[in-house]
Amino acid sequence: MPQKPSNGLRALSLFSGGGGLDLGFDRAGFRHMASFDILPETAAVLKAARPDWEVHAGDNGDVTRIDWKSYRSKIDVLHGGPPCQPFSHAGGRRGAADVRDMIPEFGRAVLAIEPKAFILENVPGLATKKFAPYVKEMILDRLGSRYQIQMLVLEAADFGVPQRRKRVFFVGFRNRAVAKRYKVPSPTHARDLGAGEGLPVVMGARQALGLPDIGLDGLVPTLRSGLTGPRHSTSVVNSATAMRQWEELQIWPNGVAPDRDAASRFAAKNGTFRLSIPDCLLLQGFPADWPIKPPVYKALGLIGNSVAPPMAYAVACSVADVLAGG
Ligand SMILES: C[S@@+](CC[C@H](N)C(=O)[O-])C[C@H]1O[C@@H](n2cnc3c(N)ncnc32)[C@H](O)[C@@H]1O
Known part of the structure; x- marks a missing residue:
C-alpha cells in the first residue's frame, strides 16, 4: 500500500473499529475528517497510529446519537463497515430483527451528509438471497433515489493478503456520470502461479x-x-x-x-x-x-472485524480515481 499523495478528498469513517478502512483510505491519499466507534479501544488504536486524527469513541462515538447535519457539504466520501452479526452465520442471521443492525444508521448518515460517494462494507452473507429484500429496501431503494449504487464482492487474497477473506462493498455515487466511469478495483495479485497475467502471486x-x-x-x-x-x-x-x-x-x-x-x-x-x-x-x-x-x-x-487494509486501499483508490476526475 504505497502512500499516495493527497487527493484533496475528505473522508469520514463510521464504525471504525481497529482502523482497517481508515488505514486504507489514509494510504490512498484521503484527508481523514473523523472516525466514530462505540468501542473505547478505537480511540486508543487510532490516536496512537495518527495522533492528529479526530476520533470519537465510546459513548461519544455511538452513531445513533449523532446529528450528522454539521458534516453536510464537508465530506466527499463516507465509509463504514456496520456490525456484521445480523448477516453472518455466527451472529444468527436475523437481519433487521437484530438490534445490532446499524445499516439503517449508516443510511441516515449518508442522507444527512450527502457525500459525493459512500462505501458500505460487510460480510458476503449480506449479498445472499436471504437478504436480497433487506438490501433492496435498506440500501438500494432507500439510498438509490440519490445515489447510483454498485455491489462488489472482493477477495482479500487478490490484493496481496495471505488469507482467504471475502467481503461485500456497496459503492454509491451521487453523480450519474461519475458512477458510469467507476471501475471495480482489479486484483493486484494472482492466487496461483500463472493465474493472473503478469501479476505477482500472493505470498503464502x-x-x-x-x-x-x-x-x-x-x-x-x-x-x-x-x-x-x-x-x-x-x-x-x-x-x-x-x-x-x-x-x-x-x-x-x-x-x-x-x-x-x-x-x-x-x-x-x-x-x-x-x-x-x-x-x-x-x-x-x-x-x-x-x-x-x-x-x-x-x-x-x-x-x-477489520477490513483487510490492502482491500480497503484498493477500493479507496478506485473511488478516488473516479472522483478526482469528476
Ligand atoms: C465490523 S466492525 C468495523 C471494522 C472497521 N471497518 C475496520 O475496518 O477495522 C463494526 C464496528 O461497529 C462498531 N459499532 C457497533 N455499534 C455501534 C454504534 N452504535 N456506534 C458506533 N459504532 C458501533 C463496533 O464497535 C465495531 O467496531
Missing part, C-alpha cells in the same frame, strides 16, 4: 510471517472475528476445517500470544509456530506495528 502465510520453508505454503483461512467462537477467546480459528488448514501450514492459531517473544517462550503443539498479535496483524494485511495492543482477545476482535 509462512512467507508473509518470515517462517522457514517447509516445502508447503498457502493462504490461511479467514481469521475469526470477535463474534465467532467463545467470547474472550485467544484463538483465530472458526471451524474444524479451518483448524486442519492451519495445521497443514504448521501454524498454531490457538492461544495467540501478546507478542513474538511471549509466543516463542510458550511452545506450540508439535513444534508448530505459535501466532502473536503482530503475526495476526500481518495475516490481515496491517503493518505488524499497527498499534492494536493486548489484551489478546480484544486485539483479535479488532483485527478479525
Whole structure:
C-alpha cells in the first residue's frame, strides 16, 4: 500500500473499529475528517497510529446519537463497515430483527451528509438471497433515489493478503456520470502461479510471517472475528476445517500470544509456530506495528472485524480515481 499523495478528498469513517478502512483510505491519499466507534479501544488504536486524527469513541462515538447535519457539504466520501452479526452465520442471521443492525444508521448518515460517494462494507452473507429484500429496501431503494449504487464482492487474497477473506462493498455515487466511469478495483495479485497475467502471486502465510520453508505454503483461512467462537477467546480459528488448514501450514492459531517473544517462550503443539498479535496483524494485511495492543482477545476482535487494509486501499483508490476526475 504505497502512500499516495493527497487527493484533496475528505473522508469520514463510521464504525471504525481497529482502523482497517481508515488505514486504507489514509494510504490512498484521503484527508481523514473523523472516525466514530462505540468501542473505547478505537480511540486508543487510532490516536496512537495518527495522533492528529479526530476520533470519537465510546459513548461519544455511538452513531445513533449523532446529528450528522454539521458534516453536510464537508465530506466527499463516507465509509463504514456496520456490525456484521445480523448477516453472518455466527451472529444468527436475523437481519433487521437484530438490534445490532446499524445499516439503517449508516443510511441516515449518508442522507444527512450527502457525500459525493459512500462505501458500505460487510460480510458476503449480506449479498445472499436471504437478504436480497433487506438490501433492496435498506440500501438500494432507500439510498438509490440519490445515489447510483454498485455491489462488489472482493477477495482479500487478490490484493496481496495471505488469507482467504471475502467481503461485500456497496459503492454509491451521487453523480450519474461519475458512477458510469467507476471501475471495480482489479486484483493486484494472482492466487496461483500463472493465474493472473503478469501479476505477482500472493505470498503464502509462512512467507508473509518470515517462517522457514517447509516445502508447503498457502493462504490461511479467514481469521475469526470477535463474534465467532467463545467470547474472550485467544484463538483465530472458526471451524474444524479451518483448524486442519492451519495445521497443514504448521501454524498454531490457538492461544495467540501478546507478542513474538511471549509466543516463542510458550511452545506450540508439535513444534508448530505459535501466532502473536503482530503475526495476526500481518495475516490481515496491517503493518505488524499497527498499534492494536493486548489484551489478546480484544486485539483479535479488532483485527478479525477489520477490513483487510490492502482491500480497503484498493477500493479507496478506485473511488478516488473516479472522483478526482469528476
Ligand atoms: C465490523 S466492525 C468495523 C471494522 C472497521 N471497518 C475496520 O475496518 O477495522 C463494526 C464496528 O461497529 C462498531 N459499532 C457497533 N455499534 C455501534 C454504534 N452504535 N456506534 C458506533 N459504532 C458501533 C463496533 O464497535 C465495531 O467496531
